[in-house]
Amino acid sequence: MRDAPSARTLLDWYDANARTMPWRISPRDRSGGMRPDPYRVWLSEVMLQQTTVAAVRAYFMKFTELWPTVNSLAAAEDSTVMAEWAGLGYYARARNLLKCARVVAQEHGGRFPETRDELMKLPGIGPYTASAIAAIAFDEPATVVDGNVERVMARIxxxxxPLPSAKPELTRLAEALTPGDRPGDYAQAVMDLGATICTTRSPACGICPWMRCCAARMLGTAKELPKKTPKKAKPVRLGLVYVxxxxxxxxxxxxxxxxxxLGGMLGWPGTDWEEKLPEESPPISAEWTDPGVEVRHTFTHFHLRLALRLACTPxxxxxTRGTFVPSAEFRPSALPTVMRKVYEMVVTDGRLVERSSTQRL
Structure with missing residues (x-):
């Protein structure tokens, strides 16, 4: 007979093994009375949506250095924030980040609401993010369910x-385990368990604090769970990009x-992205050349192939479309990833055109 999973057991494990994050208050500091900053919890949760912890760390540190409070972020220029977000992906998050910061600053006096229901009224905050902020920042016993938590619940x-059909059932199972005591630490404990021990491919079942209550471990099916409905093949879209x-x-x-x-982001002029290569639509009158290369990039729902068109101009x-940005003011790092790939292709490909012996694209 297997043991019942215990929140207390997991919290004891978390107290000894919690990951160190720049946005997290350790369980020891928390027990000593230090409280998480809701702004930093919110910012980290938005950045972590569909993005790894490793990728987020540097962005989080930069954002909190530039904008240490929600009020300072709310006062920032849109273009500056979008440029700093470049490369992190899923750019609607950055637009919603600004909208939310401004609502909190202007309508809530710079203070985040303290309940899940009130948090969900803010722009860009859905059920998961609202639960995470409510639990971690305010110790509301809200159930936080991300991919790590789904995997742990499916195995336990x-x-x-299969997912995504299993989501409602996995959420109910997670709710049943959420404790009234230390719900913020517990939420982070389950996510840490999934990220470090109950991993996707090679779960370390032998050192798991819940090993004695894991039904999948007893059945020998842990590596097979959670099951997932096969994904459809991603379509390919084509476009032209003019440099x-x-x-x-x-x-x-x-x-x-x-x-x-890529809404609101800086980029190279181009056509729409379609199933067939669109008609030529250059942004200015110039002697455009085709270097015979393309840039490839994969988004969540499709693969993109962009054919390059190049020109040197007086x-x-x-x-009437776009702006010529002086070289001294141009920062490739302000471009989203696909546009940065275009830039890197242009400056490194030896086949690309040059206007004179001294001026290369």
């Missing part, structure tokens, strides 16, 4: 139903529309 209870540089070194760039993928070239 040997849930055979122009003036003789004085300025690059032609534009800010993408607020809605849609200093007096005008434009």
């Amino acid at each position: 209870h040997a849930v055979e139903t 122009a540089r003036r003789d004085d070194g300025a690059w032609l760039l534009e800010t993408r529309p607020e809605t849609g993928l 200093v007096d070239t005008g434009t």
Whole structure:
């Protein structure tokens, strides 16, 4: 007979094994009266959506250095925040980040609401993020369910139903274990368990604090769970991207529309992304060349292939689409990943055109 999973057992394990995070208050400090900053909890949770801890650390440190409070973030320029977010992906998060910060600053006096229900009324905060903030920052016994928690619950209870159909059942099982005492530490403990021991491919069952209550371990099926419904093959979309540089070194760039993928981000002018290669649609009149190369990038729901078009133009070239950004002001790091790939292709590919012996693209 297997033991029943105990929140107390997991909390004891967490007290000794909690991961160190720049946004986290350790269980020892928390027991000594130190409270988490809701702003840092919120910021980290938004950044961590569909992104790894390793990728988020540097961004979190930079953001909190530039904007240490929700009020300072709310007062920041949109373009500056979007540029600092570049490379982290899922750019709607950055737009919602600003919207939420401004609502908290303007309508809540710079203080985050303390309950899950009130937090869900803020822009960009859904059930998961609201639960995480409520539990971690305010010790509300809200149930936090991410991919790590789903995996732990599926194995502890040997849930055979594949994801995503199993989500409601796994959430109910997680709710049944959420304690009224130290719910914030408990939420982080389950996530740490999934991230460090109950991992996807090689769970370390022999050192798991819940090994005696894990039904999947007893059945020998831990590595097979949670099951997942096979994903459909991602479609491929095609587009053209236009890279122009003036003789004085300025690059032609534009800010993408607020809605849609990469909304509000800086990038190279281009066509829509479609099933078939779109018609040529250059942003300015110039002698465009086709270097015969393309940039490939994968988004959540499709693969993208962008064919390059290149041009060198005189200093007096005008434009009705985009802006020529002086070389000294241009930061490739401010570009989203796919646009940065375009830049790297342009500056490293020896086949690309040059206007003169001294001025290369």
